[in-house]
Structures are given as C-alpha cells and as structure tokens.
Amino acid sequence: MEDKAGPTIAEQVAMNPFEKVIDSIDVKGSTGQGMMIIHTKVADLYSRLWCVFELFVALTRNVKVHAAASSAFTSEMERRIALFSKHMFDENTTLMAAGTKTAACTAKCSNESDEEMIIEKIKTGGGFDACDAAIQRFRERSLGEQAKLIMVFTKLNSKDGLLRVNHWELFLGHRA
Numbered sequence: 001m002e003d004k005a006g007p008t009i010a011e012q013v014a015m016n017p018f019e020k021v022i023d024s025i026d027v028k029g030s031t032g033q034g035m036m037i038i039h040t041k042v043a044d045l046y047s048r049l050w051c052v053f054e055l056f057v058a059l060t061r062n063v064k065v066h067a068a069a070s071s072a073f074t075s076e077m078e079r080r081i082a083l084f085s086k087h088m089f090d091e092n093t094t095l096m097a098a099g100t101k102t103a104a105c106t107a108k109c110s111n112e113s114d115e116e117m118i119i120e121k122i123k124t125g126g127g128f129d130a131c132d133a134a135i136q137r138f139r140e141r142s143l144g145e146q147a148k149l150i151m152v153f154t155k156l157n158s159k160d161g162l163l164r165v166n167h168w169e170l171f172l173g174h175r176a
Contacts, residue, residue, distance in 0.1 A: 010113065013114070013117060018053075018054055018057065019057060022035065022054075022057060022058050022061055022063050023061065027063060028061065028062070028063050032063075032064065033064075034063055034064030034065060034066055035054075035055075035058045035063050035064070035065045035066070036065075036066045036067075036068060037051070037055060037065065037066070037067050037068070038067075038068045038069070038070075039067065039068070039069035039070065039073045039074075040069070040070045040072070040073055041070060041072045041073050041076060044099065046102060046104070046107060046135070047106070047107055047108065048107055048108070048109070049104075049107040049108055049109045049114070049115055049118050049119075050109060050114065050118065051107070052104045052107045052131065052135065053118045053121060053122060053131075055135055055138070056104070056122065056125065056131045056134055056135060057125070059134045059135065059137075059138055060125065060126070060134060065138060067138075067139075067142040069144075074144055074147075076099075077098045077099060077100060077143075077144070077147060078098075078144065078147050080094075080097050080098040080099070081094055081095075081097075081098045081100075081147050083097070084097045084098070098147075100139050100140075100143065101136070102131075102132045102135040102136045102139060103132065104122070104128050104131045104132050104135065105128045
C-alpha cells in the first residue's frame with residue numbers, strides 16, 4: 001500500500017540524490033567538507049554496494065574523502081598485515097588477508113532493484129575494474145602509518161629477500 005507521502009524509493013533514486021549532494025558546494029566546493037567514511041569491525045562498508053558506489057562516485061568527482069577507523073578495526077588490520085608479512089606473503093595476498101583489498105563486484109544490496117541499478121551505474125561509469133582501482137588507491141592512502149611501514153618491508157622482502165622478518169619487527173617495536 002502506497003502512503004502518498006511523497007515519491008517512492010525508485011522515484012527518489014531516479015533523481016540521483018547522491019550525485020546532487022556530492023556535487024554541491026558544501027561537499028565538493030573549495031571550502032567543502034568532503035565525505036567521511038568510517039571503518040569498524042562490526043560491518044564492512046565495502047560489502048555494501050551502496051557504500052562502494054557512493055565512494056566510487058565521490059572519488060571520480062574529486063571529492064575530498066576522509067577515512068576514520070575504530071581502534072579495533074585498525075588493530076586487526078595491522079595484526080593481519082604483520083602476520084602475513086611475517087610469513088613472507090606478497091602484497092596482494094597480505095592486503096586481501098587484512099581486509100584492505102577491494103573487490104566491488106562482491107558487494108551487495110538488500111534490495112534487488114537497487115543492486116541492478118547500481119551495477120548498471122558502475123558499468124557505465126567505467127566498470128568494476130575502474131571502481132576497484134579508484135577505491136584501492138584511496139584505501140592504500142588511508143592505511144595507518146604502522147601498516148604502511150609493514151607493507152614497505154613486505155615489498156622489500158618479496159623483491160630481493162634481503163630483509164628478514166625480525167628486522168622489521170625490531171624496527172616497529174615488536175618482539176621477534
């Protein structure tokens with residue numbers, strides 16, 4: 001039963017409200033505040049297609065995007081990066097293990113028509129490869145300093161094998 005209080009969800013979505021908001025001077029303008037995304041261990045925002053799509057649109061429109069993370073999320077990410085780095089896995093595997101590798105095509109919507117619509121928008125906006133690349137660049141820029149250091153040592157370890165795990169553990173203040 002329709003409540004006659006206003007447009008339906010489908011009609012609202014057809015008005016491209018998110019694009020209008022991120023293109024507004026309050027968000028995108030030279031004095032705009034940008035967009036904030038928040039990482040928690042409770043819910044992975046990259047598993048939600050709306051979140052992935054909105055971030056992709058913001059990044060492709062040069063909106064300033066800021067990231068914040070709960071201490072639990074950051075600790076777990078750093079723990080997983082250190083663990084997989086310690087075992088000398090490559091960067092791609094390490095990022096996947098830490099939950100910081102993007103695979104937008106795995107994100108879902110609870111509403112099937114929303115999912116269809118967003119998939120089509122991503123397709124016409126460059127596709128999932130472009131979406132993943134933009135979000136991955138953002139995620140790598142947003143990693144914490146300790147995680148970045150661990151990743152540097154991982155790259156060095158995987159390229160020439162000269163560094164040993166205990167060297168980076170000592171450098172970062174971990175016990176070998």
